[in-house]
Amino acid sequence: MANRLDLHEDFRWGVSTAAYQIEGAVEEDGRGLSIWDVFGARPGAVKNGDTGRIACDHYHRHAEDIALMRGLGLDGYRFSIAWPRVQPTGAGSVNLAGLDFYDRLVDDLLAAGIAPLPTLFHWDLPQALEEAGGWLARDTAYRFAEYAGLVADRLGDRVPAWITLNEPFIHMVFGYALGIHAPGRTLMLDALPAAHHQLLGHGLAATALRERGGQVMIANNLTPVRPASDGDADTAAAAAYDALHNRLFLDPLLLGRYPDLGAFGVAPDLGGSVRDGDLELIAAAPLDGLGVNYYNPTRIGAPTGPELPFTEAEIEGVPRTAFGWPVVPDGLRELLVGLRQRYGTALPPITITENGCSVEDAPAPDGTVVDQPRIDYLAGHLDALAAAVAEGVDVRGYFTWSLLDNYEWAEGFSQRFGLVHVDFETLRRTPKASYAWYRDTIAAHRAHWAG
Numbered sequence: 001m002a003n004r005l006d007l008h009e010d011f012r013w014g015v016s017t018a019a020y021q022i023e024g025a026v027e028e029d030g031r032g033l034s035i036w037d038v039f040g041a042r043p044g045a046v047k048n049g050d051t052g053r054i055a056c057d058h059y060h061r062h063a064e065d066i067a068l069m070r071g072l073g074l075d076g077y078r079f080s081i082a083w084p085r086v087q088p089t090g091a092g093s094v095n096l097a098g099l100d101f102y103d104r105l106v107d108d109l110l111a112a113g114i115a116p117l118p119t120l121f122h123w124d125l126p127q128a129l130e131e132a133g134g135w136l137a138r139d140t141a142y143r144f145a146e147y148a149g150l151v152a153d154r155l156g157d158r159v160p161a162w163i164t165l166n167e168p169f170i171h172m173v174f175g176y177a178l179g180i181h182a183p184g185r186t187l188m189l190d191a192l193p194a195a196h197h198q199l200l201g202h203g204l205a206a207t208a209l210r211e212r213g214g215q216v217m218i219a220n221n222l223t224p225v226r227p228a229s230d231g232d233a234d235t236a237a238a239a240a241y242d243a244l245h246n247r248l249f250l251d252p253l254l255l256g257r258y259p260d261l262g263a264f265g266v267a268p269d270l271g272g273s274v275r276d277g278d279l280e281l282i283a284a285a286p287l288d289g290l291g292v293n294y295y296n297p298t299r300i301g302a303p304t305g306p307e308l309p310f311t312e313a314e315i316e317g318v319p320r321t322a323f324g325w326p327v328v329p330d331g332l333r334e335l336l337v338g339l340r341q342r343y344g345t346a347l348p349p350i351t352i353t354e355n356g357c358s359v360e361d362a363p364a365p366d367g368t369v370v371d372q373p374r375i376d377y378l379a380g381h382l383d384a385l386a387a388a389v390a391e392g393v394d395v396r397g398y399f400t401w402s403l404l405d406n407y408e409w410a411e412g413f414s415q416r417f418g419l420v421h422v423d424f425e426t427l428r429r430t431p432k433a434s435y436a437w438y439r440d441t442i443a444a445h446r447a448h449w450a451g
């Protein structure tokens with residue numbers, strides 16, 4: 001059986017976070033409003049009315065957080081840059097004080113021997129752009145490229161590679177189709193232009209980043225889709241879901257075309273949003289790396305109503321995280337091997353940019369936090385990853401979600417994903433058992449290759 005020690009000598013170990021989930025300081029240094037500030041203030045939108053006003057207060061405590069990362073022995077840190085700190089209204093000149101924060105962060109990471117891997121958009125759109133249509137408006141793609149260029153002008157001398165977007169699928173579905181996340185729109189299939197405009201924004205930003213010498217990645221939420229049975233109806237439903245969740249955000253990037261969404265009654269121009277030349281632009285800048293965010297597989301059965309061509313079915317007989325998500329480590333191997341089969345040589349090198357689980361963990365009376373389910377989750381997934389590599393998939397790194405317990409979007413502070421426990425009253429950080437386990441795992445991998 002493949003073993004995580006077998007991962008390549010240069011394999012990169014990291015952790016991931018996102019700006020709105022950890023920074024707090026929402027009114028400081030000229031930051032503009034983001035859609036999450038506005039959505040979080042809506043009664044009932046977020047569990048317990050939690051907001052990101054303070055979150056982990058990382059904006060003020062980043063030195064402590066970098067020391068925690070150094071303690072893990074990380075190679076890299078994936079964080080996101082808050083667009084409303086850099087351009088408070090999403091357009092126009094730079095708010096220098098906002099960009100200064102990331103400038104210091106990058107310097108401090110480098111001083112700690114940790115490579116910065118910034119994501120330019122992790123869901124916190126400037127509210128002013130939302131008022132002009134958000135990602136339903138084509139212009140947002142152009143604004144995004146302008147912002148990417150401004151950030152790269154300042155940080156590009158120290159940042160070798162960029163992630164443009166985080167999970168455009170989840171942002172479109174939760175934010176624009178179902179209204180579970182900001183901006184809280186409930187457009188169902190009319191949300192599809194938000195997919196195209198995000199991808200167009202990626203393509204335009206990729207050009208701007210390349211011109212400044214940066215490498216370009218994107219982080220997609222991907223899931224292996226399993227039909228509920230071998231029957232034709234379930235198999236067709238699974239293929240339809242796969243097209244929406246996975247192919248819609250990979251085929252244009254890697255193959256230069258959208259998948260067939262005919263099962264949804266959707267034409268190839270995605271609600272009239274695709275214009276001549278767009279697909280060429282999206283595929284033009286080949287990705288230097290694909291970020292894969294993996295949490296669980298999805299089981300899909302035939303539709304039970306007229307609205308969508310599928311229904312989600314339970315995955316039975318497996319453990320569940322505190323969030324209720326099924327724990328299926330081999331799904332990661334299945335996903336990666338499936339990507340390799342589907343895209344062949346068009347598939348760029350992969351980095352796992354998110355993987356982790358929520359656990360109901362709290363400090364014991366002696367102050368320790370023993371989160372054995374997280375250790376089991378991470379160990380299982382790293383071995384599945386090593387198995388995929390043994391089957392020929394090129395995976396270069398693993399960034400676990402997340403360093404700290406943080407603001408889990410619509411779940412507020414109720415889902416804890418961190419290697420480090422955060423007390424949201426005192427903001428005290430307490431490394432959990434999984435922190436020590438991850439540190440030791442990284443050290444063992446290095447020792448294996450050194451010895």
Ligand code: FCB
Pocket residue numbers: 018021166167170221293354401408409417
């Ligand atoms: C992903 C998000 C990330 C975090 C994890 C649990 O979908 O990218 O911000 O919320 O889920």
